Amino acid sequence: MSFVSIGDLSRGFAMRTQNAEIKARLSRLGEEVTTGVTANPAERLRGDFRALGAIERSLAVMDSYDLATKEAALTTDAMQTALSRLYDTGQTLSGSMLNASTMHDARTVNALGRESKERLDLTVATLNIQVGGRSLFAGAATDSAALASGADILAEVQTAIAGLTTANDVVAAIDAWFDTPGGGFETVGYIGSDNPAGPVRLNEGNSMTLDVTASDPVIRDVLKGLVAGALLSDENLFSGDLDERAELLGAAGEQLLTNTAELVSLQGEIGVAQARIETIGTENAASRQMLDLARLDMLSVDPYDAATEFQAVEAQLETVYTITARLSRLSLADYI
Template structure:
């Protein structure tokens, strides 16, 4: 009978090879148990990655849509807040102006004019708000302010009404400054673009255009009333005539009370956009879930089977370590004893 013996070097090499193979299998199985996905997609898909590639591309596209909807939601929330601040300014100031019109004190008129000036500055700042580095109320000119500062607008209107002695003349001139095509507001007040900002794609089927600008007639109407009220902060307006200044305060208060409702239609328009964004966000979430299910169906492993294989591999590795330890203790001296 013949025997084929394996030398120590060959035996050690064989054990090291088995050790490396089992460790690699342990690493793969451990990854699969922790992720629930195969560590070897090529073997699972038999080298055909077309379907998986389409799913992965769909998920990347959904990432971009998720970012777009988040930015759109943030922008509409900021726009809603700005319009709300203007509406609040108009409502609070209208009552104070009407009250000032019934008071003989010139000092009271001056004070309400200073209050109106503060509300004007706040409203202009609100309309110059930015979200994500883009000015929201400036149309396509998203990199600069939508309006000149409240102080600059007020000074320009002050120059236009200088020397007038009738409150109605002042109101008419304020209207002209704001409403005349190519007039003061369009040339030096509104700094944005007449071109609306382009639509934002929120998914494969829907896009959204937020084209409300600071030059919108509803916004412009409230702005000019705020400016007319802020003119009262100048005690020399209308030659200092208290009766004319009181009449101006009453007229502006009445106009603000009426025109503040114009902002509600814009708030409703922005609110409709907000509701649409939420609907699209829900649709996108459902589409993402379908894609993730499809990816899972292609790459998922059986957790019980994988855990069983992992346990078997651990047992094999422990056996190899035991055999290696036993062989390392063999020697001719121990045998002869």
Template structure:
């Protein structure tokens, strides 16, 4: 019984050692970290901690990069729609017919709807332009905004009167845009931590003046298609031209906003490259700290396998022994 127990114990030890050595040979890394560092894990622990932090920064940079890229694309679409609307509105002359005015206004209404829809874009379930309120849309539907504006301008008979009301609706503190139009938070989304001491601020919201004024100009022209100043073609034409002039001034501010966002995108890209480089360097250090000598390990594995085969042969021979053979 004692001999059987000893053989079983040796068999288990050889198998465990063989498995360990085979694993080390395939990965090139030691599986006995404690033995490698004699119980002092400070160096490898420091490397692992740094790698964990860098991986977190890498993840944040990827998220920030995706957020900023989609935001830039959306703002590009908004600017394209605005530019197209300006071209159509500024061509509206005093001699424009009712049909021409309605067609132009209908076209701007469609652009207004596209802009509102794009500003409600989400990335990974998070709204881009709603500030800290990322779980919902940034802006109310075009129908809701236009309906509120129609009610507000009721009774106005001149382009100047309609403009004054629309300006108040969009700009006044606690006015229509802040209570009905903008559904996001007044608190900006927190900056993304993309590196040690580095943050990416992508806090553009639909409450910002550039976007608010874009929506104002488009809505001003779109109201004509909804019956604003009905029956007075000259005032409708004037309203469309004024809306075009307004949107023309907004264009430069849109470009500035996109340029600022572009700088943030460049910052994120630089931080991502730096983080990837640091991760690569630390992974090399970790590999060097944990690597094994493949020749020595292969030799040791072969020796253990030979011992295991010898043990199997010895076990088989012992199992054939009998008292009769011994007495002979």
């Protein structure tokens, strides 16, 4: 009878190879037990990745939609906040202006002129707000401010009203400066783009264009009232004629007050956009969940089978360790 003996070196190599293979299987099964997903998609799908690839591409597209939806929500929230500040400014300042215009108190008129000037600067800063490095009220010019500074706008209007001696004339000049096509506001005041920012695609069937800019007539009317009030920060306007100064203050207050309803309507437009974005975000989340479930259905493993196989391989590894330990203790003295 013949037999083939295995030397110690060969036996050691064979044991190490078997040990490595069992450890690799154990690691793979441990991952599958933990995640519930196969660690070898190629084997599970038999090499046909077409369906899985389509799902993965759809999930990648959903990532871009999710990002666009979050950015759109952030943009509309910021725009709504800005318009709310304009509304609060108009509400607060108009009441004070209208009350002071009937009192004919020079000190109060002067104080409200200075406050209007401060509010003009704050309003311009609010409309020049940027989110994520993008200007919100400058239309397509997202890398530009929407408006020139409050000081520059006021200086231009002061030049336009130079020599005028009545409040009515000043109000008419302010209207002309803001409303004339190609006039002062469109050439100097508003420095954004006349074109709206491009549409943002929120999912496969929906896109959105946020076309509210600082050149919107409603926002112009807010600026008119603030500029009219800010002119009174110059105590020499009308050569100090208190009656004309009070009349201009009253006109500024009426401008801000009557514009309140239109500003609320503009806020409503933004509110509709916010609601639509929220709805689309919910639809996108549902679509993502369906894709995730389809992907999981293709790659999932039976948890009971995976756990059973894991225990079997674990027992096999323990057996190898036991055999290795016993072989390492063999000696000629033990054999004799």
